[in-house]
Amino acid sequence: MAKKKLILYALILVFTFIAPFAFPAYGTQLATLWLMIIVAITWDMTGGQMGYNSLGNIFFYGTGMYVAALISIGQVYDVGEYTSAAGGGIYEFTDAQYFSGLFLGVISAGIFCSITAVLIGYITFGLRGPYFAIGTLAVAIAAGELVSNWEWVGGGQGIALPVYPGDLDVGKTFFYFLFASVGVSVFIFVKWLYGTRFGAAINAIRDDEEKAEAMGIHTLRYKLITWAMAAFFVGMAGGISGFQLIHFEPLETAYQTINLGIFMVVCVLLGGKGTLWGPVVGAILFHLFKEVTWTYFLGWQWVALGALIVVTVVYFQDGVMGWVMRKRPEWFGIRVEESK
């Protein structure tokens, strides 16, 4: 069994490496798929494993995007001048400036988002159930609206970042591998995390918060740490997205509450909440569905997506992994006594 698993993981890793070269036409698609996997896994950390359904994780995506962009611009030029030029002035970045800005920006985006997660979580984690969802959604919407009125960071126009220096096809592969490395590390991280005492503690919070507290778990601390860890990865993904998209604006791209903000939840529900592989499977299925509808039902794609959300939530809440778990419990090491 262990050997089989090892082979499976090795196969996936090999596929990850050769995918952008095997399907060069889909380079950006595959990068987006990794983005979906990252946000789905991190959403599941609080939503599935801890029972706190956030609708505001997109806040970290947008904030990460802005922090990364501002830091990479700020190390070379004055941010206010750069954004007010809005493409009019010519601002050159050397290769070294580009890459140091990218890496510094992405890392600090992750750290900044972790800190904001702790600050916001300190207020919102007092809210339970649907109030938490509404509260976090409100944070994300408010952030988008406020940033779009903030002229120093470009206001509603957003920010235009420098283009990848060198061949654009190489750039696509470069961003694919950036996303893939974050995705693989977040998967390995949560795989390890869910097996530790910490994982058991956040599962206890999901199952019964009062009892968990009575058992001596400092619930607020666990909730804040979990959200900060999720925010770290989402913030990094957002930062990379900013550089990949080159130009982004606050409401539709950075704080895209009804697009990616809700997609990540649907990915997790589709794949199976509270399972390790569920978010990954769900993200792949959802991305496939989205691309197929975008290609063949143009105009109706949003209706189809809304319908997918409703159907998933109402009729198929266990998700793919939940369904497999019920059909084949022995695959998950669950022994079922046959009833006589």
Next chain:
Amino acid sequence: MDQILSNLSMLVDFPIVNLKILIDGIMIGAIFVLVAYGLALVWGVMNVKNLAQGDFVISGGYVSWWLVQQGFPALLGVPVAFVVMWGVGWVAYKLVISRVIERDMFTSLLATFGLAIMMAQILNLMFGSDTQSVDLGYDTLFFADGLIDVPIAKLIGVLMATVLAASVIWFMKTSRMGQAIRATAQDARAARVMGIDTEKVYAFTFSLNSAICGAAGAIIVMVWLIQPFYGIAYAIRAFVIVTAAGLGNLPGVIAAGLGIGALEQFGAHIFGIGYQQAIAVVLLLIVLIIRLIQQKRNRQVLK
């Protein structure tokens, strides 16, 4: 910052402007009260948090707008939107809502979110993404040397909203169905034991909510603007109002609705119109935090 200060000083120097903003705010607040009342009804009776609330409103607006395009009088739009949206609400209940009542509350939130996306997009495909409105062709009344302008259309809209709210409240207080709804809200199981068909009550409540929203939308299209994606703004405001007022607190809903309408207008005047949406959302956060502090228990860890 200077802009904000000069806006503030203008309010102090010309007190009459305050009155104008207040009147505007209370007028839009009357619509918020209708939408929030519908939300409180559904929330209280079947514990469903309907994020598609705003899209019911916008759909009602489009029903009325379409009627006017066909050459019907605009005032007919309100009752027709009421009836049409009743039907839409019933279908939505049978297909989606009836299956999420028994589930946890996040499920209903997400399911209605999906419904909201679908409705907004269908409206977008049918009517395009331009803003639309219906011109009633009435005059505007001026008071205080023209500083306060009140279009008659707005007055008619507020009047209709008041009549609608009053008749729904009267219906809930006196009719047999109203009693059944209130009984179900108090204790669904006990109501079932007493012979109330709660399934029917749920369907009726949700359809009634949808119909109220539809009528509110038909009023909005006569006075303000509608657009397929404006729905979420009304849903957020309804959530602010219901969270602030609490369930089953009718005077509270009315006060909170009018208050939020006025606060928003003042905020938009002081900070600029671009912040109007942000103000509504920040108000929601403030209300949630205040509720949180009110319900704070003394929790401690053993050291």
